[in-house]
Amino acid sequence: MFTxxxxxxxxKIIVTDLSRRFNLGAENVIARIAFxxxxxxxxxxxxxxxxxxxGKEYSKNxxxxxNFPFYIALLCTHYGIYKTDKDIPKYIKLHLDDxxxxxxxxxxDNPNLNGMDYLIDKIDAGLKTIG
Numbered sequence: 094m095f096t097x098x099x100x101x102x103x104x105k106i107i108v109t110d111l112s113r114r115f116n117l118g119a120e121n122v123i124a125r126i127a128f129x130x131x132x133x134x135x136x137x138x139x140x141x142x143x144x145x146x147x148g149k150e151y152s153k154n155x156x157x158x159x160n161f162p163f164y165i166a167l168l169c170t171h172y173g174i175y176k177t178d179k180d181i182p183k184y185i186k187l188h189l190d191d192x193x194x195x196x197x198x199x200x201x202d203n204p205n206l207n208g209m210d211y212l213i214d215k216i217d218a219g220l221k222t223i224g
Contacts, residue, residue, distance in 0.1 A: 096181035098151050100124075104193045105148035110198055115208030121155050124214070127192025128156075128164065128185065132171055133219070136197070138187040140180060156189075 100108060111127075112120045125172055131138075157164045167177050200206060 099146040100148035101144035102147035107197045131188040131192030
């Protein structure tokens with residue numbers, strides 16, 4: 094399937110900044126959150142909109158850890174594709190870059206909001222939609 098995914102050049106700085114602001118540990122934590130956040134928006138991104146690959150590089154295991162099958166299941170369900178689809182790495186990259194941009198914009202629009210408060214608000218809003 095794939096072994097490495099790289100963010101866009103612009104997102105290399107953003108993932109570092111978001112990791113610092115959220116203070117949740119390694120940069121792959123923010124990358125996971127960004128990927129899931131982008132998927133949760135419900136938008137279907139176009140493969141033709143894929144950005145450059147000159148940014149932060151993640152191996153499959155670093156990016157998703159032991160939860161790789163679950164992330165792929167979310168992606169496949171979202172797009173109605175099978176887990177062996179050749180475009181899965183492109184969709185992962187699209188949603189990783191998109192999620193980093195979304196998170197960065199929201200935090201820049203609310204400079205007094207810290208990362209943990211932001212995450213708690215998002216989790217609370219998500220729980221209200223299922224409960």
